[in-house]
Amino acid sequence: MKKALIRYRVMAYAVGVLLIVLCLIGVPLSNFDGSPMWIGDRIPTPNWFDEGSRADDIGEFITGILGVLHGWLYAIFLVLAFLLARKAKWSMAFTLGILAAGTIPVVSFWAEHRATQRLKADHPAEFRTPETVRVS
Secondary structure (H helix, E strand, O other): OHHHHHHHHHHHHHHHHHHHHHHHHHHHHHHOEOOEOOOOOOOEOOEOOOOOOHHHHHHHHHHHHHHHHHHHHHHHHHHHHHHHHHHHOOOHHHHHHHHHHOOOOOHHHHHHHHHHHHHHHHOHHHHOOOOOOOOO
16 A cells, blocks of 8 residues: 555646646746737737747747656556545545646645545555664
8 A cells, every 4th residue: 555655646746746736837827918818819918028039939839848758758647536535435526636636737736645544544554654663
């Protein structure tokens, strides 16, 4: 169970960090150039960065390359979280909540913490730290 938790936590952090980078850095850099964000959208985005500028290029890289990487890692995260949930015998509601929370920036870190705490509370024998032995 410990190894499954470690795999889950590593993926949760990786996916969470990439999601924050995408939402808070990549999307504003690549899309806030004063043009509409979607086809048919009449409301323009804020004009923070000119199209074709260095900032726009960085934003395009982040959303293009890191966005794809985030997507693949999120798929792996879903599998690892589901496997952990089955091992831990979590309810379907708790499992779906943990999986869904991984889609919201910053909330994914709370969900990882909550899942870890619940696992340690539900299976204390597996997470007990060895007691130190004093030699006299």
